Amino acid sequence: MEEKIVQPKKKKTTVCIVGHKNPDTDSICSAISYAYLKNKIDPEHNYIPCRAGEPNSETMFVLEQFHAEIPAYLINIGTRVKDMEIREVPGEGRKISVKEAWEIMRELNVFTLPITDKKGSLEGLITINDIAKSYMEEYDSAIVSKAKTPYRNILKTLEGQMIVGDENACFEKGKVVVAAANPDVMENYIDEHDMVILGNRYEGQLCAIEMNAGCIVVCLGATVSKTIQHMAQDHGCTIIVSPLDTYTVSRLINQSMPVEFFMRSEGLVTFHRTDYTEEIMEIMSHKRYRDFPILDKNGKYIGMISRRNLLGVRKRSIILVDHNEASQAVDNIEDSQILEIIDHHRLGSLETINPVYFRNQPVGCTATIVYQMYHENNVEIPKEIAGLLCSAILSDTLMFRSPTCTPVDRAAAEDLADLAGINCVEYAKKMFAAGSNLKDSSPEEIFYQDFKKFEVGGRTLGIGQINSMSEDELEELRQRMVPFLEETYNSRGLDMIVFMLTNIIEESTTMLCYGEHAAQIVEDAFPPAKVENNVALVKSVVSRKKQVVPALIAAINRSESAML
Secondary structure (H helix, E strand, O other), X not given: OOOOOOOOOOOOEEEEEEOOOOOOHHHHHHHHXXXXXXXXXXXXXXXXXXXXXXXXXXXXXXXHHOOOOOOEEOOEOOOEHHHOOOEOOOOEOOOOEHHHHHHHHHHHOOOEEEEEOOOOEEEEEEEHHHHHHHHHOOOOOOHHHHOOEEHHHHHHHOOOEEEEOOOOOEEOOOOEEEOOXXXXXXXXXXXXXXXEEEOOOHHHHHHHHHOOOOEXXXXXXXXXXXXXXXXXXXXXXXXXXXXXXXXXXXXXXXXXXEHHHOOEOOOOOOEEOOOEHHHHHHHHHOOXXXXXXXXXXXXXXXXEEEHHHHHHOOOOEEEEEOOOOHHHOOEOHHHOEEEEEEEOOXXXXXXXXXXXXXXXXXXXXXXXXXXXXXXXXXXXXXXXXXXXXXXXXXXXXXXXXXXXXXXXXHHHHHHHHHHHXXXXXXXXXXXXXXXXOOOOOOHHHHHHHHEEEEEEOOEEEEEEEEEEOOHHHHHHHHHHHHHHHHHHHHHOXXXXXXXXXXXXXXXXXXXXXXXXOHHHXXXXXXXXXXXXXXXXXXXXXXXXXXXXXXXXXXXXXXXXXXXX
16 A cells, blocks of 8 residues: 655744734734635635724623633734744753763854753853854863863763773862872872873873872773772772773863853853844844843743844744734834735825735724625625624724715625624714723823824824714813824924814814924814814814824925925
8 A cells, every 4th residue: 555645834924914003993903804704715824913002992892792812912924923933943961061062053154152051041051252262261280170070971971991990970179180200209299099001001100009099091992900990999090991092081081071160151241033024133242142041931942043143034024904004013024024004094104115905985984894805705605704894994084974984885784784793873973982981091092092293395294093982982082182193293303283072963173283383284174163272163073093193284385395
């Protein structure tokens, strides 16, 4: 029977689907719904819905209503250490010899060897430079004992055999000497506990033992007599026999020292898998090290990276929904691989390196576009997804009152409401009531609940919006927000700031504005409105996207032209 070859499963690439910063209901519901659709039609990737900020109270109501989980928080799409090729260099124990460390490094073709304990925690690093230094530095003859060199290392390095002694012990006292003279001369330079390297001469071996040497190394595989072995046992002297000659033994003996004597264990520069490459790049540029160890969230050693790994870092893949402005996107969007943009706003400042699938339609809500894509791909819309998409449309179109609302939006919402088992009007009232219940929210939380930044002619314009069905609630908010906005304008570096308090029932907006020429620009944008004490009532204006942003941009451009 022919053997069947099973190909290993290819790991799916993760793609994040995310809306803008300070997300609204459309931003989050569209991300969740589009991720569900993409996972149905593209099994080659793993699509994850994400959010670029905290959900507001309206969105939380919607998620709870349809039993949807809050998407993962994506604050930065920049590449991380885990997006790099991490070289899995195994950790070694601190007692291995310098020679063994060198052989491992040569076999693995690495320049740095991590030293770990039995639990996998990083204890130190030894590099080729450290090993070279151990060869080239002039150490005194007692260096082997100072390093507390295990006899196991000595045996392995010298290819030796222990005739007398305990191979689990360490050479901890004395110096290393070569017995090249006759016994009369040897008596003058051999001290107690010394390690004596010698040949097969009986007299030399006897002399070293009688001088209370700690260890004798017999070279060229010479036979050690029973008498010498018994005397060594009586004197507590270890005997090692090596097949190597005296010169080679004396040259290699320092290589038996444990790496812990030479390794760096203080001030180690380590990174974690979740660290961003832009941050570690700065650190790496100021260090002379070739390699850097990577630790997991528990501090355990994983592998190594070097500067050259930065060149091959894999950019993270992302799909943007409900925005195409760089200022509204997650941090480091320029370092990501944007695959798609699904939006219903004006074209913004975002640029891509490669062509992308860009779908932008003049409808009132991104969720309407996502709804269409379900039908285009013949994917059934589950009840929960239908509820999320319907909620997004009702929110963005202010229950069909916004001038951005199109017949396409209304038809989509009504179809989705049937699938979700809700009544648009009754449900929308509950949703808006949940969203406008801001008594326990701080002015900052209210301000950033639905806030976007726009770049206009070199200026940074910030626009926030709160919708409510209660004029009393909006008036209470106005009194709270006026002093906060003045403080925010002075501290956030914005050229102009506008905050919209929109009455859904009256279809009007109380507009708070701050900034140089802000009052003049607002009055120019929305005649016959008048700004008094940074506040203006603008009737028949409820849509930030279709009414406020275009009008303010035009007014700003006119203002700049007038100053030229």
